[in-house]
Structure formats: structure tokens, C-alpha cells
Amino acid sequence: MRWTIKPKPQELKIRALAEALKVEELVAHLLLQRGVSTYEEAKKFFRPQLSDLHDPFLMKDMDVAVSRIEKAISNNENILIYGDYDVDGTTAVALVSSYLQSFYPNIATYIPDRYTEGYGVSFQGIDFAHDNGFSLIIALDCGVKAIDKVKYAQEKNIDFIIGDHHRPGDQLPDAVAVLDPKRDDCNYPYDELCGCGVGFKLVQALASRQGETIEDLTPYLDLVATAIGADIVPITGENRVLAYYGLKVINSNPRTGFKAIIAQVKKTELTITDVVFIIAPRINAAGRMEHGQHAVNLLRETDLDQATTFAAEIERFNTDRRGLDQEITEEALQQILDNKEEERFTSVVYKESWHKGVIGIVASRLTETYYRPTLVFTKSGNKLAASARSVKGFDVYNALQGCADCIEQFGGHKYAAGLTLLEEQFENFKEQFEKVVQETIDPQLLTPEILVDAPIELEQITPKLMRILKQFAPFGPGNMTPVFMAENLRDTGWGKGVGENQAHLKVTVTQNGSTPIGGIGFNLGDKVNLIANQRPFSATFSLDENEWQGNVSLQLKLRDIK
Template sequence: MRWTLIEDGDPSKISHIQESIGVDRPIAELLVKRGIETFDDAKSFFRPSLENLHDPFLMKGMTVACDFILKKMVEEKPIMVFGDYDVDGTTSVALLTSYLKSLGVNVLSYIPDRYDEGYGVSYKGIDCAKENGIDLIIALDCGIKAIDKVKYAKDLGVDFIICDHHRPGNQIPDAVAVLDPKQDDCKYPFDELCGCGVGFKLMQALQTKLEKPQKEIYKYLDLVATAIGSDIVPITGENRILAHYGLKLINSKKRPAFKAILENVKKRELTITDVVFMIGPRINAAGRMKHGLLATELLCETNYEKVKELAKDIELYNTDRKDTDRSITEEALEIIKEKKEEDRYTTVVYQSHWHKGVIGIVASRLTETYYRPTLVFTKSGEKLAASARSVKGFDVYNALESSSEYIEQFGGHKYAAGLTIEEKNFESFKQKFEEVVKSSIDPELLIPEIKFDSEISFENITSKFIRILKQFAPFGPNNMKPTFISKHLTSTGFVKALGEDGLHLKANLVQNRVIISAIGFGLGEKKSLLDSKAEVDIIFTIEENEWNGNTSLQLNLKDIRKSY
């Protein structure tokens, strides 16, 4: 792995923030690296305030969208709330469905079937609206590229309001209003909202139009925080505020769905990372293995007995999902070895029987193994569907755009995308994608990189330092958990391999007579290095380990290497 120091901040800015808020220099350095350079920046960072959320009417199309929805409410017309089958989509539908129902609106929630309809706005969903006498569909977390489908709906007399956060194409759908802060001519101050976040801004605007207090809708922030974490959007600016307050709600377990999902979790306080790994996969499992509407039903249900039944079903789907993705990953790794494709710049694999619901997870696992842009294909009707994942620093969306001559449809982000192609084009596409990546990627990006903030000595890891570090949360893209290196340390003699096949590592490490316990997930192979009593350098994050009601300091090791 490459250990890369995050670029040092301007010394004058570090000194300024150090004096402004009265912190030690290592903390000031961490803040400047995160763009926190003034007293006001630090106040917003350490004390997120809902009062600092942006005016929703700064978003292009917001006034038109609100007026149109209010008109439908006056006419007592039903509304379809349409969202994708992933966490962002299902939480978005739960969010807006619950809110509109609280206003007395007759709402039909709609999540497309992953296998029958595929990603995004579907003709089947539009037909369902028409059959139910609905002439307005509010699409969340999708729709920005649904040019033909929105036209089809319009021809049927069904209007669209689109709330999306994906990159627009060259053409914008002919909807009543398109809310997407990534539109070039949208002047909204923050363009990194998730789909659920855009839905929340629409709710804020409707509350204003209805002259209702904003605080009434803050109870929905647990859904927004779940989407922010699961959709891996930057946890800066507005997202940091929404995630901060949403996490408080999740930890209060006021929503019956989260209470049921977290029933057996003993942690005192969940982090965004916990939300991503505990709540996100379970919500996702419904759409992957059965139907995303089950997740929305769970999130909206208020009867705790019903919630427990739904949560039990979703837990079974999640277990099924884990077994399925494990077996497909093993099969994919075998195919790569058989075809001797380990030296390619890309990983592109296909089997017609692979479960469409887990190919995104498999793509992530293959990326972890071979660390290169990865596509996992399966059969989807008459076409092939794929999930794409990338490595840090490489834009897979742009690479797909450059290979689009063989692609039927695609959409997504810099690091994750989805696409469909015709089966006859598979080999041609595979070759083209390899050529595009090979000609455009910096070979260094194919070596896994761990970025660190600074070097620190064990003696400086004090209780005060840890207390301030905890206030940097919630962590996520553009505000990752501070990462450090320490040099020239040894084990105390306690070194233990843990888990199946000794995959993980636990050790007590010592530097200048200060001893700290450490855990290294996936670092079992480094046991011999620590056993040798050689001096080592480590790269790590600092965390608190909860066990049997006790909390202790622990280093979470990311890599270990011999000191030079």
C-alpha cells in the first residue's frame, strides 16, 4: 500500500485557527486540512446548527414544484411518490410519503422491481399511476436522465416533478420541475445532497409555503442521515448538519423500524459507519432479494408489532444476500484466475445466472481484491446489466461515457455506476473499456493508497486529544476519520491472530514506554513481523473499544511495515 501524507496546510492558517479557538497545533493542523480556517468555520464544524441550512428556494425549480404540489392538494388529487430500490431511494420514498400523508394527501408509494423494471423511472410505474387516476409522479433519487419516459408520461397526461442528485445528461426531462443541484444553471450553494436530501429540501419549501414550523419535519432526519451515509456523499456543509441531527434521532430509536433493526445492538452510540454497515445493508436487502417496497413499508410503519415482523423478514433477506454475494464473489475470482486476467487494467466478468441484486457488492469485493475499475455483468431480460465500481482517484463514469458506443443506458457517479448493454456487444465493450482505462488511468492509482493526516507519538494520544477528535464526527467523504502514523515501535510480546484462518490481528504495541492496544482487520499476515520484535511503523485511526460495558482506547491499524 501507498502511505500518502495529506498535503500540509498553510502554517499561517494553522497558527490563526490555533489561536482563534485555543487548541493544540496537531488539532489545528487537522482542521485546516478539512478547510476549517476561521473561528466561524470552526463554530459551524463543531456546533452544526439547523439554522444554517440553506434556503430551499435557492434551488432551481423549487417554487414551481411547490406550487404544483399545493395545487394538487387543493384539488384533492392523489400523488405517486416514486423512488429507486436502494437505500437512498427507499428512504426518500418513506420520507415524502410520510410527510404528504401527514398533510392529508392520498399517496401511492412506488418502488420499481429491480428485476422486472430495472433502475430508475419505469414505464410500468407510469402505467400504474395512469391506471390509478394519478396525474402527478414525484420521482426521488432518479429521473434526471428519463427523457423518453417523462415524455411517455406526458403523452398519457401524467406530469413529473423530479428530485435527483445524479449528473444530468445533455438534455433535461420535460418535467413540471427538475430539482437537481448538479444542473449547471442551478445556483443552489451545495450540490452534494443525496436524493433523500433533495426530497427533504422539497419538504422544507412546502413547510414554508404552508406557513408551518420547520421543526415539525426534523423528525424525518433519521431517514436523511441513513441515506447520506449509505449513498457515500461528502459529509460536509449541509450534509454534515443533516447527518449530525439525523444520527441523534437514530440513536434515540424513536422510529420503530430502527428500534427493531437495532434491537440486539449493544453499542451506546452509533456512528455513521455503524449506520452504513448495520442499517443500510438491511434496507438494501429488501430491494436486492425481494422488493424495495418492503423497506419503505418498514420505515413508514408505526405499529411496533408489524414492524418486528417486517424487520424479521428483512433480516432473512439480508442473510440470503450475504450467502449469495459470497458464492458469486468466489465464482468471479475463479473466472479471473482461469482466464489469467490478473494483469489487466480493468476487471470485467459475466455469468448469466448471477443474482442481479448483489452484483454491486461483488464488484466492490473484486475491486478490493485486484484494485482496479471493475464491472460485474449478469443477464437481465434480453440485455446484460452491470454494476461498476472504481478505485480512488479514477472517474469510472467518464470511462463509461468514453465507451458509450456499446452501451444502451448508463448512469451513476464517479466511483459507482450501473449500465446495460446488448449481449452481442459484451466482448467489444470489454475490450473498449480496457483500452479507455489503460490510456487514461495513472498506473499509481492501481496501488491501494492510505492517506494520513500526520505523524503522532503515543505519548500525545491523550484523553483530551481523543475527546476533541470525537467532535470531528460524523465522518465520511471529505471529512474522513483522522488517520495517523507512528514510527519505531514494537510489540510488548502480546500478538494474536483472530478470526477464521487468522485473518485479523490483535496486539499490544509500545513506543517510549507507552503501551496501547491495537486491532488490525485483515492484517493477520503481519503477525510474523510483530513476533520478530523488529521495529515497525504503523498507520491507524484512534477509536474507543466498548466491551462488557467498559470503554478503552484502541488503535485501528490500517497497515504495518518494518521501520527504516
């Protein structure tokens, strides 16, 4: 691991903010790193308000979108809510459809099949709308590049409203309205919304025309918070407000479908991390293993018995997904070893029987193990399909562009992409991808980096500091959990490997005679010899609370030791 200490803000600014907020300088230091430099900004950071949300009509085309939906309702038209099969898409579809259906009956939902239709708006989906008498499609979390699909729909007298958050191409589809804060000509003040967030802004705009307030819409924020966490968008600005209040809903009065999921995992207070690792994978599993419509059905269900049945079904999908993901990961790791490819700059593996729904997860697992740009291929029809994942700081989308002559089609962004190619091009592509990465990557990016917010002395770690740090939540991109570094630590002699195969490291440390504090390092069990015989060592860690038999104590959640 590379440890990189973030630049320290100016001392004058630290002291001024610490004085203004009546907090320790360490807290002011952390706030300044997160772009909080005044009392007013700190107030918004620690006490997000629904009134901080922007006027939805500031988004380009919002007025047109609302007018077209109102016209559809007054003309008794059938409206189809269409969305992608991942968490962001299915939550967006559940949100917009359940809101509209609360006062208008002619609403249906459509999620494309991951395997027969693929990502985004499909011709098959438009044919379904045409065959079933739909004259308006609202596409969410997809559609901003669907130029030919929107044209096809026009020929069948079907209008499109697009609500997307992906970067548009050079040309926009000829839809009635294209809601996308990343449009060059859109002056909406915050452009990091997820697809479900854009759907929520559409609902907010519609509701305002009916005299409803933002408080009336808070029950929908559990869906938005889940999408924000799952889609890994920055938890800053408007997303922070939406995630903050969405988590409150999840923990106090979640929708019936969430109640059914939470009841199965028997978890009480959920953080955004729990949402990402408990709720999101289950919603995703539907589209990976069976069909994304199962997730929409669960999220829209209001009868607890029925929701419990749906949740049990989705739990089965998730269990199957986990088994497959583990099995394929083991096969892929073995393939890398058998081919003696550990020393390459890339990992590219292929087996025609691997399940297309989990190759993205497997690519992420391989990246964790070998830490290099990774592609996992499987057979899809008469072509090969792959999921790509990258390491921090390296643009895998650009690298794929450098191999475009071997590829049929590809799409995605900096750290994750998908592609298809002809089987006879596989070996050629594999060598070209290796060459492009080798020539363009900074070799130090092949060593994982830990970003350290600040050095700390153990005596600075107090219950008061922990209380303040908990108020930094919800954490995510743009506001990650603070990571500290401490030097000259010594284990008190009780340090040991724990867990299965002693994979984890449990320590009790002091620094220059300070009060001992416990620590746990997941998957750091192999470093137990570094702390033996009370040898001094340095550590990077975040702060955590350990609850044991009703007692709560502070502990270090170790990231790495040297």
C-alpha cells in the same frame, strides 16, 4: 499499500487557529485540512445548528413545485410519490409520502421493480399512475434525464415534479418543476445533497407555508442521515447538519421501522458507519432480493408489531443476499484464477446464473481483492447486464465511453456504473475495456492508497485528544476519520494473530520508551512477522476506544504496517 501524507497547512495558520480555539496544534492542523480556518467556522463544525440550513426556496423551481402540490391538495387530486429502489430512493419516498399523508389522504407510493423496470422513471410506472387516477407524480432520486417518460406522462395528463441530485444532461425534462441543485441555472448554496435531502428540502418548503418550523421536521431526519451515509455524499456543509441531527434522532427517538431493525441487531449508540453497515444494507436488500416497496412499507410503518414483522422479513432478504454475495464472490475469484487473469489491468467476469441484485456488491468485493477496475456480468433477459466498480482516482465511466461501440447502453459516474450489451459482444468488450484501461490508467493507481492526515508521536495520544476527535463526527467524504502515521514503533513482545485463521493482528506498542498502547489490525494477521523480536516498524492508524468488561481504553486501529 501506498502511504500519502496530506500537505501540512501553513505553520502560521496552525498556530493562529490553535490559539483562537485554545487547542493543541495537531487539532488545528486537522481542522485546517477540513477547511475550518476561523473560530466561527469551528463553531459551526463542532456545534451544527438547524438554523444553518438554507432556505429551501433558494432552489430553482421550488416555489413552482410547492404551488403545484398545494393546488393538487385543494383540487383533491391523487398524488403518486415515485422513487428509486435503493436506500436514497426508498428513504426519500418514505419521507415525502409520510409527511404529505399526515394531513392529506390521497397519497400513494411507487418503487420500480429492479428487474422488470430497471433504474429510474419507467413507462410501466406512468401506466400504473394513469390506470389508478393519479394526476401528479413526484419523482425522487431519479428523473432528471427522463425526458421521454415525462413527455409520455404529459400525453396522459399527468404532471411531474422531479426531485433529483444526479447531474442533468444537456436538456431537462419538460416537468412542472425540476428540483436539482446540480442544475447549471440553480443557485442553491449547496449542491451535494442526496435524493432524500432534496425530498427533505421540498418538505421544508411545504411546511414553512403551513407555519411549521424546522424543529417540527426533525423526526424525519433519521431517514435523511441514513440516505447521506448510504449514498456516500460528502458530509460537509448542509449534509453535516442533516446527518448530525439525523443521528441524534436515530439514537434517541427513531421511527418505528428503525426501532424494529435496531432491536434485531442489538446495537446501542449508532454512528454514521453503523448506519451504513447495519441499517442501509437491510433497506437495500429489499430491492435487491424482492422489491423496494418492502423497504418503504417498513420505513412508513407506525405500529411496532407490524414493523417487527416487516423487519424480520427484510432480515431474511439480507441473510439471503449475504449468502448469495459470498457464493458469487467465491465463484468470481475462482474464475479470475482459472483464466490466469491476475496480471491484467482489469477484472471482467461473467456467469449467466448470477443474481443481478448482488453483482454490484460482488464487483466491490473483487475490487477490494485485486484492486483494479472491475465488471461483473450476468444474463438479463436476452442481454448481458453488468455492474462496474473502479479504484480511487480512475474514471470508469470515461473508460466505458471508450468502449461505447460494444455497449447497448450505460450510465453511472466516476467510480460506479452499470451497462448492458449483447452476448456476442462480451469477448470483444472485455478486450477493448482492458486495452482502454491499460492505455489510460496511471499504474500507481492499481496500488491502494492510504491518505495520512498527520504524523504523530504516541505520547500525543491522550483521552483529551480522543474526546475532541469524537466531536469531528459524523465522518464521511469531505471529513474522513483522521488517519495518523507513527514511526520507530516496537511491539512489547505480545503481538500475535487473533480471530479465525489468525486473520487479524493484535499488538501492544511503544515508541522510544513511551507508555504501551494496544492496537488491532483487521486482516493484517499476515504481517505478524514484521513486528517479531521487537523489530522497529512504522504504522498508519486511526484512533479508537476499546471497551472490555466495562473498562474503556484507547487503542490504535491499524490500517497498515511497514
